Amino acid sequence: MRGFLHGLVRLRRGPWEMVASVLIATGVFMLMQPFALWAYSWSFLVTLTGTVMFIVVSHFPE
Amino acid sequence: MSHLNMDSVARATPRHLSRRIRGLSDRAIAWVFVAPTIFLLLAVNIFPLIWTIRLSFTNYAANRPNAEVQWIGLRNYERILSDPDTWATMQATAHFLFWTIVFQVMIGFALAWLINQKFRGNDLWTTIIVLPMMLSPAVVGNFWTLLYQPQLGLFNSIVGFFSGADPTSFSMIGDVHLAPWSIVIVDTWMWTPFVMLICLAGLRSIPDSIYEAAECDRASRWRQFWTITVPMVLPFLMLAVLFRGIENFKMFDLVVQLTGGGPGNITTLTSIELKREAFEKWRTGYSSAYAVILFVTVFGLASIYVKALNRVKDR
Amino acid sequence: MSAHSITEPSVRQKWFAGALVAAYALITLLPLLWIIATGFKSSSDAIAYPPKILFEPTLEGYVNLFTAQTRQSPEYLAQNPPATWYEAIVHDKGMVIAGPSRYGERFMNSVIIGFGATFLSVVLGTLAAYAFSRYRIPLKDDLLFFILSTRMMPPIAVAIPIFLMFRNLGLSDTHAGMILLYTAVNLSLAVWLLKGFIDEIPREYEEAALIDGYTRFQAFMKVVLPQAATGIAATAIFCLIFSWNEYAFAVLLTSGTAQTAPPFIPTIIGVGGQDWPAVAAGATIFLVPVMVFTILLRKHLLRGITFGAVRK
Numbered sequence: 001m002r003g004f005l006h007g008l009v010r011l012r013r014g015p016w017e018m019v020a021s022v023l024i025a026t027g028v029f030m031l032m033q034p035f036a037l038w039a040y041s042w043s044f045l046v047t048l049t050g051t052v053m054f055i056v057v058s059h060f061p062e
Numbered sequence: 063m064s065h066l067n068m069d070s071v072a073r074a075t076p077r078h079l080s081r082r083i084r085g086l087s088d089r090a091i092a093w094v095f096v097a098p099t100i101f102l103l104l105a106v107n108i109f110p111l112i113w114t115i116r117l118s119f120t121n122y123a124a125n126r127p128n129a130e131v132q133w134i135g136l137r138n139y140e141r142i143l144s145d146p147d148t149w150a151t152m153q154a155t156a157h158f159l160f161w162t163i164v165f166q167v168m169i170g171f172a173l174a175w176l177i178n179q180k181f182r183g184n185d186l187w188t189t190i191i192v193l194p195m196m197l198s199p200a201v202v203g204n205f206w207t208l209l210y211q212p213q214l215g216l217f218n219s220i221v222g223f224f225s226g227a228d229p230t231s232f233s234m235i236g237d238v239h240l241a242p243w244s245i246v247i248v249d250t251w252m253w254t255p256f257v258m259l260i261c262l263a264g265l266r267s268i269p270d271s272i273y274e275a276a277e278c279d280r281a282s283r284w285r286q287f288w289t290i291t292v293p294m295v296l297p298f299l300m301l302a303v304l305f306r307g308i309e310n311f312k313m314f315d316l317v318v319q320l321t322g323g324g325p326g327n328i329t330t331l332t333s334i335e336l337k338r339e340a341f342e343k344w345r346t347g348y349s350s351a352y353a354v355i356l357f358v359t360v361f362g363l364a365s366i367y368v369k370a371l372n373r374v375k376d377r
Numbered sequence: 378m379s380a381h382s383i384t385e386p387s388v389r390q391k392w393f394a395g396a397l398v399a400a401y402a403l404i405t406l407l408p409l410l411w412i413i414a415t416g417f418k419s420s421s422d423a424i425a426y427p428p429k430i431l432f433e434p435t436l437e438g439y440v441n442l443f444t445a446q447t448r449q450s451p452e453y454l455a456q457n458p459p460a461t462w463y464e465a466i467v468h469d470k471g472m473v474i475a476g477p478s479r480y481g482e483r484f485m486n487s488v489i490i491g492f493g494a495t496f497l498s499v500v501l502g503t504l505a506a507y508a509f510s511r512y513r514i515p516l517k518d519d520l521l522f523f524i525l526s527t528r529m530m531p532p533i534a535v536a537i538p539i540f541l542m543f544r545n546l547g548l549s550d551t552h553a554g555m556i557l558l559y560t561a562v563n564l565s566l567a568v569w570l571l572k573g574f575i576d577e578i579p580r581e582y583e584e585a586a587l588i589d590g591y592t593r594f595q596a597f598m599k600v601v602l603p604q605a606a607t608g609i610a611a612t613a614i615f616c617l618i619f620s621w622n623e624y625a626f627a628v629l630l631t632s633g634t635a636q637t638a639p640p641f642i643p644t645i646i647g648v649g650g651q652d653w654p655a656v657a658a659g660a661t662i663f664l665v666p667v668m669v670f671t672i673l674l675r676k677h678l679l680r681g682i683t684f685g686a687v688r689k
Binding site for chain 3: 096105109110189206230349
């Protein structure tokens with residue numbers, strides 16, 4: 001956990017890709033879950049944020 | 063930056079070629095080799111993608127090319143993302159996605175584990191099991207409608223024979239409760255071998271020496287399975303799950319032939335809904351926005367997939 | 378206890394595993410066998426209740442598949458006795474053959490488009506894969522990801538702008554349009570798969586050739602290509618199978634002259650619904666080549682389905 005936070009602060013690729021992946025996964029879950037309409041409405045924005053973030057952070061150093 | 067490079071290389075090519083190809087520097091060869099691929103993909107994928115994004119902010123209709131096109135901002139997105147019917151097709155997709163992955167992982171892993179027992183003739187059986195995966199989903203899906211028929215279908219007869227139920231008493235495709243399962247069954251039949259093959263690769267990548275060491279430590283078979291086999295196969299399983307997830311998220315051919323989205327809208331997956339909006343109702347602007355939502359979702363999942371791919375590659 | 382027995386399963390275990398796998402294989406094979414069997418059934422046997430396992434084989438389905446037929450009066454039929462065995466089959470139903478059906482054309486479309494797209498994507502793919510494998514290309518990883526991501530896109534979503542583009546360029550329902558489209562879709566697989574195969578060829582071979590006075594290009598043609606031949610063949614078969622099976626683009630972008638077999642086969646209808654023996658016959662002819670290819674490919678299957686990442 002310490003290493004993870006450390007990586008985030010120093011803009012390392014691994015932990016940031018993790019964050020972006022979690023955002024994408026959350027967005028996809030929100031898109032297809034049967035529980036709340038508001039979550040469906042906001043899902044696209046979450047996925048989009050995660051995807052754009054992934055493209056950016058995959059250029060951070062290892 | 064890269065675009066600039068590519069353009070100059072593309073324009074410079076004929077002159078270089080006339081000076082015989084032997085005169086090309088390494089760098090020029092690299093670009094001459096890569097350029098046609100990139101160019102074709104730009105023309106057939108990226109250009110249309112940009113066009114789709116543009117259309118998604120308009121009310122364009124492809125069957126009325128002369129009608130006035132209005133710029134309507136984000137209204138298409140708002141309508142899709144607040145429409146309960148579209149949400150319902152997403153849930154139908156989720157049901158399909160979830161259960162196909164559950165069944166395929168369970169059966170696929172079990173089969174891979176059994177095949178890895180290295181019995182005689184395992185190559186032959188593996189090849190037979192793999193066959194359905196390679197066949198045309200549309201053609202096979204169409205034929206499954208015969209197997210599913212209540213009176214004359216082989217599937218109903220076999221289920222009836224083993225369960226004692228009357229084979230004419232249920233209709234896999236016509237019944238609202240059974241139809242979502244009918245597509246899950248056929249997809250599982252087709253794609254379990256895919257998960258199986260990847261799991262098998264994972265199992266075979268585990269060196270025997272690890273098991274031998276565990277045996278020396280007197281670890282039980284059960285313990286070995288959970289502490290060695292499962293963790294070592296997990297990256298491979300991730301790969302299989304992600305790929306099946308992406309493929310089934312955009313599933314079209316098999317289901318459209320099998321149920322056509324019916325009965326009602328119960329098996330209308332996102333791609334089927336998109337096809338109706340775009341090519342039957344001709345709401346091109348609206349369906350472009352829908353397409354962009356699917357694009358972004360798939361693109362996001364694909365980035366995670368490539369990450370998983372690279373992790374497996376190092377093994 | 379010897380080291381051998383630790384990792385090697387016991388005889389009973391092997392037998393048990395073998396039996397289970399064989400049972401699964403037979404169940405999974407059943408629908409395919411049923412397709413092939415239905416192709417040789419008569420119309421009434423195909424829709425008999427309960428389903429018939431034993432039946433009298435007939436070529437009626439295949440004759441129906443390849444011919445268009447019209448009903449004729451008994452007098453006409455009596456005056457024109459059948460000249461060939463296939464005319465006799467049709468004759469018995471009170472019909473005469475009016476001409477060939479569309480199946481032959483659709484099948485040929487599949488062949489032309491399949492081979493055309495395969496050829497193009499393998500040629501372009503080999504060049505690109507070689508460059509990606511051997512040279513330093515700026516933004517290489519991004520380009521490779523971009524190439525792969527084009528494969529992942531939902532076909533229906535891509536089809537909307539492609540439909541408009543083809544309409545403007547006059548490519549709708551043409552062989553050229555479909556070949557171009559399938560080439561673009563196949564390229565990603567071809568590049569990734571071939572890059573894996575070329576990565577495995579040691580660079581020393583080319584370097585030796587360069588020292589012998591070959592140019593880079595000659596080294597590529599005379600050293601790398603022969604070494605990669607198996608990989609190129611496997612890639613070609615994968616591309617061929619994809620174009621062969623593709624349905625979504627075909628059904629949306631073709632309707633007549635360039636329509637391939639997958640959208641056509643489900644539309645084969647007879648009197649009162651689908652003519653199942655004819656559908657099954659068409660499916661058999663269409664599926665059997667892929668089954669043969671799969672058996673030929675079995676050693677490379679894993680690479681093909683994971684874009685060359687998993688090599689066993």
